[in-house]
Amino acid sequence: MNHLSKLPRFLLLGILAVLAGLPVYWMATTALSDESQLYMNRQVPWPQIGNLGSLLSAIAAVPAGRWMVNSLIIATGTTVVSLLLGSLAGYALSRFRFQGRGFIGFLLFMTQVVPEALILVPLYAMFITLGLLNDLAGLALANAAFSLPVATFIIKGAVDTIPHEIEESALIDNCPRFGILTMIVLPLIAPSLAAAAVIAFFAGWNEYLFASTFLMDRGLWPASVGLASFIGQYETPLSVVMGTALLFSLPAITFFLIIQRRIVAGLTSGAVKG
Amino acid sequence: MSEQATTGLRRFGARALPHAFILPPIAYLCLFMFWPLARQMWMSLTDAKLATPNEGQFVGLANYARLVETPAFYASLKVTLVYATSAVVLGVTLGVISAFAINRPFRGRAVVRAVLLFGWAVPNVAAALIWLWMFNERSGVLNQILTGVGLSRLRWLTSIDWAMPSILMVTIWQVAPFVMLVVLAALQSVPDEVREAARVDGADPLNVFRAVTWPHILPAVQLAGLLVAVWSIRRFDIIYLLTGGGPLGSTSTLVVRIRQTAFEAHELGMASAYGAVGLVLALLIAAIHQLVDRRRARWMADR
Numbered sequence: 001m002n003h004l005s006k007l008p009r010f011l012l013l014g015i016l017a018v019l020a021g022l023p024v025y026w027m028a029t030t031a032l033s034d035e036s037q038l039y040m041n042r043q044v045p046w047p048q049i050g051n052l053g054s055l056l057s058a059i060a061a062v063p064a065g066r067w068m069v070n071s072l073i074i075a076t077g078t079t080v081v082s083l084l085l086g087s088l089a090g091y092a093l094s095r096f097r098f099q100g101r102g103f104i105g106f107l108l109f110m111t112q113v114v115p116e117a118l119i120l121v122p123l124y125a126m127f128i129t130l131g132l133l134n135d136l137a138g139l140a141l142a143n144a145a146f147s148l149p150v151a152t153f154i155i156k157g158a159v160d161t162i163p164h165e166i167e168e169s170a171l172i173d174n175c176p177r178f179g180i181l182t183m184i185v186l187p188l189i190a191p192s193l194a195a196a197a198v199i200a201f202f203a204g205w206n207e208y209l210f211a212s213t214f215l216m217d218r219g220l221w222p223a224s225v226g227l228a229s230f231i232g233q234y235e236t237p238l239s240v241v242m243g244t245a246l247l248f249s250l251p252a253i254t255f256f257l258i259i260q261r262r263i264v265a266g267l268t269s270g271a272v273k274g
Numbered sequence: 275m276s277e278q279a280t281t282g283l284r285r286f287g288a289r290a291l292p293h294a295f296i297l298p299p300i301a302y303l304c305l306f307m308f309w310p311l312a313r314q315m316w317m318s319l320t321d322a323k324l325a326t327p328n329e330g331q332f333v334g335l336a337n338y339a340r341l342v343e344t345p346a347f348y349a350s351l352k353v354t355l356v357y358a359t360s361a362v363v364l365g366v367t368l369g370v371i372s373a374f375a376i377n378r379p380f381r382g383r384a385v386v387r388a389v390l391l392f393g394w395a396v397p398n399v400a401a402a403l404i405w406l407w408m409f410n411e412r413s414g415v416l417n418q419i420l421t422g423v424g425l426s427r428l429r430w431l432t433s434i435d436w437a438m439p440s441i442l443m444v445t446i447w448q449v450a451p452f453v454m455l456v457v458l459a460a461l462q463s464v465p466d467e468v469r470e471a472a473r474v475d476g477a478d479p480l481n482v483f484r485a486v487t488w489p490h491i492l493p494a495v496q497l498a499g500l501l502v503a504v505w506s507i508r509r510f511d512i513i514y515l516l517t518g519g520g521p522l523g524s525t526s527t528l529v530v531r532i533r534q535t536a537f538e539a540h541e542l543g544m545a546s547a548y549g550a551v552g553l554v555l556a557l558l559i560a561a562i563h564q565l566v567d568r569r570r571a572r573w574m575a576d577r
Contacts, residue, residue: 092295122313125327256395
């Protein structure tokens with residue numbers, strides 16, 4: 001508020017920042033603690049950087065590397081499917097007037113209120129039939145069903161802002177529509193594509209419910225499932241658990257902070273127009 | 275602007291082409307979203323079991339009849355509503371306050387803003403792990419702080435009184451930053467001249483806020499509230515990993531029930547019936563959103 005004088009405002013911000021930052025700070029502090037201190041009454045309340053080397057080698061044994069690779073595969077698959085199909089749908093919804101266009105927009109909007117848990121069982125049954133159970137590709141396909149509509153909204157919104165004239169000269173030269181989309185339109189909306197890609201990627205990277213249900217083979221576990229498997233078992237040192245969780249979080253934190261505005265614009269775009 | 279060329283382009287696009295573009299994504303969504311949804315609705319009318327999900331016998335409304343006689347169903351419905359409502363009210367309030375607090379420039383604003391966004395950016399499973407440790411009854415930092423100031427330890431996640439507030443704490447840590455960003459974007463588009471003009475006309479700060487700022491950001495606040503509501507109904511990971519729906523079902527929302535009924539009790543038909551109720555709830559929120567949107571459009575037109 002305009003006349004909120006400085007001191008109370010900074011006091012408020014200070015409190016908010018401590019509350020918001022504490023969990024991440026504590027994750028780092030715990031990761032870099034001596035394991036022996038953790039279950040004493042007073043944990044050393046700052047990160048002990050000296051433990052970094054031993055922490056990293058312990059994480060490598062978890063096997064965090066293999067988990068992250070699996071997460072990467074799922075996330076990349078989710079992104080590719082979402083962007084490929086989202087570009088087609090977004091472009092069509094922006095440029096073409098056709099029957100059922102409004103209905104398709106409505107369908108896309110509806111997908112945003114469907115809880116993942118709701119299609120879990122039928123998807124499970126379907127994946128048995130299709131042989132997609134215990135398969136990273138199946139997970140990418142399941143995740144993309146939820147991030148494709150978001151990508152579509154973002155891409156449609158971006159294409160809306162591009163003047164028709166740019167495409168017309170190409171059309172007159174008899175350039176096929178698909179070529180116009182890939183050669184002219186998509187490069188122009190690269191920043192929006194990047195936002196859609198980050199949203200889809202981290203939807204796949206973070207996803208837990210489908211992954212924990214559809215993957216039985218431990219070797220296929222993504223980091224989300226691997227990390228969750230630490231819960232309730234006490235063989236893995238807590239510092240290693242927190243270190244792995246931090247490593248898993250860092251890419252998400254980095255990308256979300258870098259393009260926060262575009263992500264927010266993207267996430268809200270679908271709900272604005274039903 | 276060549277109007278003729280534009281209509282030419284439109285006419286060109288009006289032929290078969292649109293379908294070549296729109297069919298692949300729609301077919302995809304039908305296969306992986308709408309077909310499973312339809313199957314789910316059908317399954318709620320069968321006695322399908324986990325081992326043979328495709329071989330359920332049609333049992334009519336038997337699952338629903340059982341559902342309305344299950345006290346756990348009503349408990350779960352209540353938990354879901356309490357959880358979603360509290361998340362919306364508290365998350366939006368805190369998000370709006372944060373947005374106002376950080377709206378004006380100051381040194382180090384970018385850093386503070388980044389820290390405020392942590393809860394939003396950390397993946398759910400990592401968030402669950404860190405909060406589990408912070409909530410730890412014997413050695414967690416929260417109880418360390420409580421005992422440090424002379425209070426007694428809390429059983430954050432294992433007592434019926436505290437499990438829901440604890441879950442909400444984590445949820446608000448995650449959603450308030452998002453609300454803040456949405457509201458902040460709206461705040462920064464409030465025209466300064468209008469605010470200035472109101473002030474020159476002798477309006478006090480509170481009046482400026484009520485007459486200029488608040489109406490301007492209200493749509494953003496509503497939108498953020500809607501999204502938080504939808505996400506609360508969809509949210510599974512955090513609740514499932516922190517409490518598993520316990521203790522005694524006190525944090526067992528509908529989506530947690532779906533997963534438990536399907537994969538722990540192996541009753542797909544019942545799980546699907548729970549799912550149908552979840553879908554109705556989600557659709558209701560979507561309908562409310564449409565209603566609010568329409569009313570706002572009319573309200574804008576009246577002015």
